[in-house]
Amino acid sequence: MTFSILAAAKTATPKTAPAPADANNPLDDLRYWWDSSVAWVESHWLQIGIAIGVGLIIYFLLSMIRTFALKRAQSAPGQFTLTDIVGRVIHKTKSLVLAIISIRLVAGYAQPPALILHLIQFVFTIAVVMQVAIWAREIVLGLIQRRAAEGHNETLSNAMGIIRLLISVALFAVAAIVILDNMGVNVTGLVAGLGIGGIAIGLAAQGIFSDLFASLSIIFDRPFRVGETIKYDTSIATVERIGLKSTHLRSINGELLVISNTNLLSKEITNYANLHRRRVQFAIGVVYQTTPDMLRALPALLKTQVEAEKHEFIRSSFIGFGASSLDFELVADIHSDDYNEVIAARTEIGIRLFEEMTRLGYDFAYPTQTTFTAAPDGTMILPYAESVTMKTPRPAKS
Structure with missing residues (x-):
């Protein structure tokens, strides 16, 4: 990597620098660029001094802004609020990154050799990309923890360790690819390899990841919570625990139902909680x-x-x-x-x-059977209703 930067920087060497004795010899190249740097310092000492002074001012200004913003965020009441998340992001801002940003802002004023400028740009890229990955991780984790705090969800709190690991691996893998791409490395094969590896891991642990993401879906979408009564399939039960792989339900008859989160979400769920009528x-x-x-x-x-x-x-x-x-x-x-x-x-x-x-005299009906008695000639005989004639006999209950 160093020699590629050296090769890229030869064309922009100050005119006062001596020519290298052997361009194909790494030692001669290093000696040549050392002499070039010394010559640059001797000829641009005033600009370098001004750049250092301005860089220090910029660094202290950025540090003061960070300190002020951090104090304002920490003084806000409440935990896992948006202000608290902003404070955590500011707290994760490294002083080294602020210094590198300050150097990058004033580097062009001193007209450094191409080698030094390339090194500053390279270090600046690494620092900024890694800092952005750290910021993104804190924002995502802060929002997840805020969601967990809103619902007082024990499952999500217990799962924060594995969630932090997965998010960190994903973000820093992207950061590494961005850095390698800026270094001129062909990352196409690496991205393809990571994709194939991710597919293989996903297929191997399909059941585990399926239940894990179903658990996160339950936590964030909140179709039900612990303590609520739901109807799952043909069972009516109370939710006792929402785990990373399964959910525990206590049926109305007392049985403990352990159902995987994937199967639980694959069927219709009726939630009887929070019914106003x-x-x-x-x-x-x-x-x-x-x-x-x-x-x-x-x-x-x-x-x-x-x-x-x-x-x-x-x-x-x-x-x-x-x-x-x-x-x-x-x-x-x-x-x-x-x-x-x-x-x-x-x-x-x-x-x-x-x-x-x-x-009021209403009679409730119940299952009955009514029979009618008739003489051999077909006429009705007693018992029948006294208030009606022979043509409308009273039904007899038996």
Whole structure:
């Protein structure tokens, strides 16, 4: 690398420098460029002094800006806020990088030999690329930790070690490729090799990475959280733990369900948490002997009883002729996040309906079978309804 820079810099050597004795001899090249540098210092000492002074001023200004910004960021309240992330990024700004930036800004004023200018440019490129990679890592990790702090997610906090490793490897691999490319190295083969290696590793650990990214999807997308009750496939359970590979669910019957994160997200999930209202339905059947006036009054009666319990009435209507009943439907909404309160409210509504309908003379239907008795000549015989004629016999229950 040094000799390539030497070769590239020969054409821009100051005229006062002596010519090399043997251009093909590395030692002679080094001696030649040393003499050139000495000659440059002797002929440009004033410009060099001014450049050093200006560079120091720039360095101290950059340091003061960094210190001021860092104090402002650290004085802001709260952890893992955007201001805190900015403070962490500023804190990771190296003093050496500030010095190299200062040198690069004033290097052209002193008109250095091409060798020195190439070396400054080379070191500047390495320093800036590595510093940008460090900044990017801190920003990404800060945002992830901020997300974890918002949800108080233990899984993400435990996974920060492997996440930090993966992010660091990815960012610094990109930084290394950028540096090599600026050095003139052909990185096409390296990029292709890294791509093939990444595919091989991905295929070998496909199941692990699939569950890992599914876990991160659960953490960031938050379809459910620890402590919430969900319906997965045909099971209703409470989330106990979200791991990197699997999620633990406690079913309503007490069993522990351990499901891989990939399988968990591959099916429809119903989350029962944070429901501001729950809908309850009642199917009410009355006997066929109920009078039409009582049937017409029933929907309003049902509405009155629901509203008396301070719940939201949705609808009540006649829905059909059953085998043993005239069927009505009652739909109401109970505004509560607590499922136990919903169950208690539904019970209270049902008891109140039964009490009021019984008081008003409604008879609830139940499965029955009616038979009619006839004489040999086909006429109906007792028992039959006393209020009707022989043509409308009273059905007898058996």
